[in-house]
Structures are given as structure tokens and as C-alpha cells.
Amino acid sequence: MKELVIDPITRLEGHGNVSIFLNDNGEVENAYLKVPELRGFEKFCIGRKAELMPQLTTRICGVCPVAHHFAAVKALDVAFHVEPTSAAKKLRELMYSAYYIYDHTLHFYYLGGPDFIVGPDAPPEKRNILGVIEKVGMPIAKEVIKHRAFGQKITEIIGGKATHPVCGLPGGISKPLSEENRQQIETQLPVLTLLSLRSKSSMTLCLATPNTLS
């Protein structure tokens, strides 16, 4: 039986490889996904201080640390029997929304997007962000970089660090938003309108590319 190996799988966060077994007729008999990765958070988080969890669990994934951060923070709210204040809820929501902007931009243009924008039939060396830039052009590429950075900037303002934020505490967050920082976020807001326009044009591009819907 012939074995085709895809090792490693690429353009996602995490490690994996795929074995595809072909029978004598060259048809797929079976396929296996293997995950050659374990770090053991399930074990080494036991015995650590509860309030450290929002910072430890972000390291599960540095592409989506904000999701892990707030999942742990919400667990702390429950463990400490505290209801976050209204301001804390809003700031957490603002940071999470910023994370959406950054993460969706990352996923669409850098990770999954190349399969649609340059297409699954493009040569492997073109199926990446550089191929996307080549196809959509530098002005759009710069917009993409700008919007991703905007999401990261808000997380940095509220969370301390954009990757692996540290602000989460049971019942709230560590610091209020200063007027200066509020204005800093607000002045960059108009670019969001552009984001939605650009996303639309990317979708058009994506739909116009053969094979993406088949």
C-alpha cells in the first residue's frame, strides 16, 4: 500500500502531519491525522496560583491568546464568586473585539486565505501571504497590515502586551482606560470602515477565483 505523507501541515497554529494510504488502484484507502505535540498544561497548571491562570493559559496558543486569557479570567470570576463591574466588562469586550479584528485578518489573509485568494491550484511557493500580496497588490497589503496592527494595538493598550496580555483579574481588569488611550483608539476608528470595504473586495476576489466554491 502506498503512503503519501504531508509533513508538516502548514499555515495554522499547531503541529500535525497527515498520512494518506492508497490502495493498489491508486484510490484513498484511509487517511490519518497525527498530532506530534503535547506540552502538558493539564498537568503543570495544577499547583500554580489561580490568578496566574490567565497568563499561563495564553501560552496554549500565541495566535489566540486573548481567547485563552478571558476564558481563564471568566473561570476566576466564578471561582472567586465575583461579578465584574460594568466598566471592566466593557473593557474586556473592547479588547476581545480588537482581538477579533486582528485574528480574523490574520486568518483570512495569512493562514487560510491563500487557498482561496491565490487558489488551491497555485504552486505551493505562491500559496502564502507573499502570493496574496502579489495578487491583491501592495496598497491592499498595507491596509491588511494596518488593520491587523490596529487590533493588536488596542489589546496592547488594555492588556499590556498584544501577545500574551496580562490585564485579567477576578472581577475586573488591572487598569482603567486613560482618556489619552481612549482617544488614541478612537482616532484610529475610521479605518474600520475601510476594513469592511477591503474585506468585501477580498471576498469578491475569492469568489472570482475558480475552484474555491467547488
Place this chain on the structure above:
Amino acid sequence: MSKNKLKIAFYWAASCGGCEIAVLDINEKILDVVQIADVVFWPVALDIKYKDVEAMADKYIDITFFNGSIRNSEQEHMAKLLRQKSKTLVAFGSCAHQGSVPGLANLNDKKEIFEQVYVKDKSNVNPEHAMPKTQTQVKEGTLRIPEFYDTVKTLAQTVDVDYYLPGCPPPVKLIAGAVDAIASGKLPPKGSVLAPLKAVCDECPRKRENKKIDKLYRVYEKTPEPEKCLLEQGIICMGLATRSGCGAQCLNVDMPCTGCGGPAPNVPEQGAAMISALASILGYEGEPGKTKYTEKEIEELLSQVKDTVGTFYMYSLPASILRRKVIKK
């Protein structure tokens, strides 16, 4: 692929992907990077496979930025392979540099970790106690996964390393600085940590008054006063013992440094340095002249520190003199 361009590679071992995001966080500068360099391997972004790396001539890659600690045999293999294929190898980020958060697993061994993950965790249904094996026979053939080691190692404990970029993840400023140094060929001597020769305290805007403290507070127990050193308010902050370059980012949101930058310059052992610093200021504030303490008083003061290893060695256990908990045979 241009002949004059640098060939660079990025790889992740036992890591979270945050280092890859930190690379993207240099934003427009990434467009400069692709002007001067061809990226020849980067699993998070490019569809280049292990077999393509195997096929490269030795020293084909000019610089490899390697993040993640060494947790299993595949990661060890990739560290050795990329060392062989690269002229310069940079331990990128806290995991490759010091072992970092995944290194806390050195408080356990493989058996304890597997038991927890595959049997004890509530989400499991595993009455047969099935555990991962390096080889599994299926009707179509043999499936292989890497061997999971008892001990997490740093990159330098595995292969020869040329430079270190500290941080979890490395601060954008340090990455940009490294890129500029590479582009201009002005790299410091081999073995250098590519970060300022300062501690986090040197970048922290809070003021120190060399005060003694008699009570430690956990971060949720106290709203810190603005502008005053957190440690002197009784909140354990690793800034004294930690390498700077981050601009004291965590302190900017009133949270203490937890030590991701690794040891400060001239600090051989980050955790020990911090414990020593804490010991020198922990005392009874009402009795400033007091130098002698009874065993009971010392015990009382120290019992306020919860989870000593997790507090002082959150990012550096594999690289520390402790390295790991003794495995009971």
C-alpha cells in the same frame, strides 16, 4: 530567488505560535524583510515541508530563528537538522532561550503528564488507559509519532546556539533591532543576548524607595498605588532579576513582571536572584534595625510566598540550576 538575498528560516518546536505573531507585529517592516531576504522555511506561513529542508545543502540557510523548547524527539531532530542547515542559529523567544512556560512540565515526568492528560482529565473516556505510543500498527501500515521526553530542554541544551532573543514573545523593538543588525552585518559576538544590558526595573517608570516589606499581596488582593514600585508595595515583581527590552509593558497596566525576559545581565540564575532580592527586603517594617530573626519569624514571612517554583521560575526552570524535579524511579 535572488543570489544576493539572505536566506532565513523560522521554526517552532514546543511553543505556542506567539513568536510567529511577534514577527508579524513588526508590521510594515516585514515588507523590508522580504526585500532583503527570502524566507525558505516557515511552517506557520509557507507550504514548505520537512523533506524540502532535508534536501537543502549544509549551511544553505543564512539565519534560522528557532522558537519553542525541546520536548520530544521530533523537536530535537529539527533542532539538529536546522543547526546543520544554518550558518547562524538564533534561539528566538523565552521557550528556546530558557524553556519558558512549557518548561514548568519539568515539575513532572512523562508518566505523570500522560496519566493526567489521557486518563484523569474529566474530558477523557479512556477505560483502557490507552496512551500515545511512538508506533501504532493499523491495517494500512505503521503510524509513527515522536517520543515524548521526561524533561524539557532549551535549544542551547540541545545544539550550539549563536544568539538569543529573549521574551515571551520577544518585544517588537528587539526583533526589529535584530533584523537591522543582520541586514547591516553588524551582529555582536556569538552567544550574545540581543537585548539592552539592563533589568526591567531600569525601564520601569515606578519609583523605588528601598523600603522593607513585611506583607506580600497577591495581585488580586491590592490595587497598587500609582508610581510606586510594586515590590515595595508587597507584590512580587520579577523586574529586578529580569532582562529588559520590553519597556516594562506589564507594569504599564499595573501588573508585575513575571520574568519572561530571562535573567538580567550578570544574573546567572534568575529565580535565585529574585529570591535573594526578596529575602533582603522582606522583614518587619516596624523594626527597621532588626537583623536577627527566629526560625518561626522567618517561616512566617516566607510562608506568604505561594508556589515558589511557579512564581520565580515561570519561564526559566529548564535553564536554571534546578532544571527539573527529581524523577522517582
